[in-house]
Amino acid sequence: HAKRQGRNTYSFYSENLSQTMIRRLQVENGLRRALERRELAVVYQPKIDLASGECTGAEALLRWNSEELGFVSPAEFIPVAEETGLIVAIGDWVLLHVCQQIRAWVEQGRPAMRIAVNLSARQFREPNLAQRIVEILHLTGISSGLLELELTESMLVENAEEAIAALRSLKTLGVTLSIDDFGTGYSSLSYLKRFPIDALKIDQSFVRDIPESSDDMSITKAIISMGRSLELKLVAEGTETLEQIEFLQANGCHIAQGYYFSKPVLPHLFEAFLDQRQSLARLTGS
Ligand code: C2E
Ligand code: MG
Ligand code: MG
Ligand code: MG
Numbered sequence: 001h002a003k004r005q006g007r008n009t010y011s012f013y014s015e016n017l018s019q020t021m022i023r024r025l026q027v028e029n030g031l032r033r034a035l036e037r038r039e040l041a042v043v044y045q046p047k048i049d050l051a052s053g054e055c056t057g058a059e060a061l062l063r064w065n066s067e068e069l070g071f072v073s074p075a076e077f078i079p080v081a082e083e084t085g086l087i088v089a090i091g092d093w094v095l096l097h098v099c100q101q102i103r104a105w106v107e108q109g110r111p112a113m114r115i116a117v118n119l120s121a122r123q124f125r126e127p128n129l130a131q132r133i134v135e136i137l138h139l140t141g142i143s144s145g146l147l148e149l150e151l152t153e154s155m156l157v158e159n160a161e162e163a164i165a166a167l168r169s170l171k172t173l174g175v176t177l178s179i180d181d182f183g184t185g186y187s188s189l190s191y192l193k194r195f196p197i198d199a200l201k202i203d204q205s206f207v208r209d210i211p212e213s214s215d216d217m218s219i220t221k222a223i224i225s226m227g228r229s230l231e232l233k234l235v236a237e238g239t240e241t242l243e244q245i246e247f248l249q250a251n252g253c254h255i256a257q258g259y260y261f262s263k264p265v266l267p268h269l270f271e272a273f274l275d276q277r278q279s280l281a282r283l284t285g286s
Contacts, residue, residue, distance in 0.1 A: 027080045030066045035093055039065055042097055044115070045264035046273060047235065047257045050249045053281075055274055057114035057148070059257060060098045061264045062090070082120050091123040092132065099140040099147065101267060106142060110274065114176060116148035121155045130169040137173070144174035150201065151177065153185030160191060171196040178235065183223055192230065200227045202253070204238025211243050221251050228252055 034040055044058040064072050081087040098117050105113065123129060137144055149170060156163045156179070171177060178199035179192075183206055202223050206216045220236075227234045236248045239258030248256055262273050 024080065026069060027072060027077055028084055028086075030069055030072075031064075031077060031081055031084070031086050031090075034064055034066065035089060037067065039067065040090070040093065041065070041266070042094060042101070043264035043266055044270040045257055046262050046270070047116075047255050048261050050245070050253060050256055053277075055113070055277060056255065057116065058270060059116045059118075059150070059264070060094065060101075061118070062094055078120065082122050085122065087120045087122050088126060091120055095133065096136050096139070099136050099142055102142050102146050103140045104267075105271075106146075108271075112146060114146055114148050116150050116176075116178065118150045118180065119155075121152075121158075124151060124155050124163075124166060129166070130173060133170070133173060133175065145176075148176035148178060148199075150180040152180050153182065156191060156195060157186050160194075164194060164196075167196050178233075181237075183219065189226070197232065199233035199235055199255075201235045201237050201257075204258075207236050207238045207244055207248075207258075208240075210247050217247065220248070220253075224248075224251050224253050 030039075041063045042060050043063055044060055046055045047057045047059065048054070049056045062074055062078075064074075064077055066072055078087070081090050095117055098115055102113075102115055119129075126132075133144075133147075137147070151167075156167070167177060176199065177195075177197045178201055179195075179197055180201050181203040182200040184203045200223065202220060206220050206223070209216045210220065211217060224234050233255065234253045235255040235257060236244070236253050237257055239245055239248065239256045239260045241260060244258075245256055245260060262270075265273065
């Protein structure tokens with residue numbers, strides 16, 4: 001009986017394992033064709049200035065609707081794209097696509113907004129990244145001041161000297177640099193001082209349980225006051241409730257992003273969001 005159970009246990013695990021492997025291969029194969037099949041789209045999530053209530057920009061987030069697999073979350077396909085190197089071509093497409101969208105918004109006469117693009121570790125290590133960004137800015141004719149890049153702490157800590165050099169070459173272009181998911185990686189505070197960055201995005205895991213978790217409130221306050229004293233912009237991710245917004249406002253956080261204001265949405269819905277807020281501001285005379 002024990003043997004039988006053992007064998008069942010074994011096959012249960014191996015079946016699970018091979019299912020995981022099959023899915024991984026399906027995602028990889030699908031991703032190889034996603035660009036040419038035009039299955040990728042970019043959605044935009046507003047970033048709101050907590051002092052003025054104005055939308056100062058947005059984060060661009062990639063979406064993949066695969067013909068075979070349906071909607072696949074970035075949490076699943078970005079790591080596969082990263083491991084296979086496909087992220088270099090995909091990331092390049094995102095940068096070009098977003099800059100073309102920024103251009104369209106400029107041409108519509110909209111107030112200047114800064115749009116943030118997530119960079120992957122692999123992309124960040126590409127020796128010609130800064131050069132490629134210059135090309136894309138020229139191609140689309142937008143100012144580098146309208147583009148922001150989000151990087152994670154792990155990308156900077158791994159090879160600090162090289163990372164600083166890469167950041168400097170990006171910074172020289174005039175793009176804004178921010179650290180994403182701040183507080184979840186190896187936040188070396190001394191590195192923070194040396195990196196030419198503009199903003200810290202407080203990870204949503206610290207924001208989620210405000211105001212229930214007094215620990216998370218303390219951590220969030222500490223990040224805000226440290227960031228402010230380094231003259232960085234503080235952005236809170238994953239804000240879902242008014243209580244969270246009020247807490248962040250009261251503690252000096254500059255910008256918030258999250259479902260409380262809007263989910264990430266397609267360009268036409270982002271435009272509707274902007275138009276609605278503008279007419280609301282006119283009505284209330286602010
Ligand atoms: P991230 O850059 O930290 O993006 C924030 C994530 O939080 C997004 O998930 C967004 O949809 C989600 N989010 C925003 N507001 C809320 C909220 O109020 N509550 C909750 N629960 N979640 C919220 P998404 O779009 O699934 O993206 C996941 C991650 O995938 C991103 O995390 C980023 O690391 C990566 N990613 C997405 N697009 C790209 C891309 O174009 N390039 C690269 N390299 N990575 C990307
Ligand atoms: Mg991000
Ligand atoms: Mg984040
Ligand atoms: Mg994240």
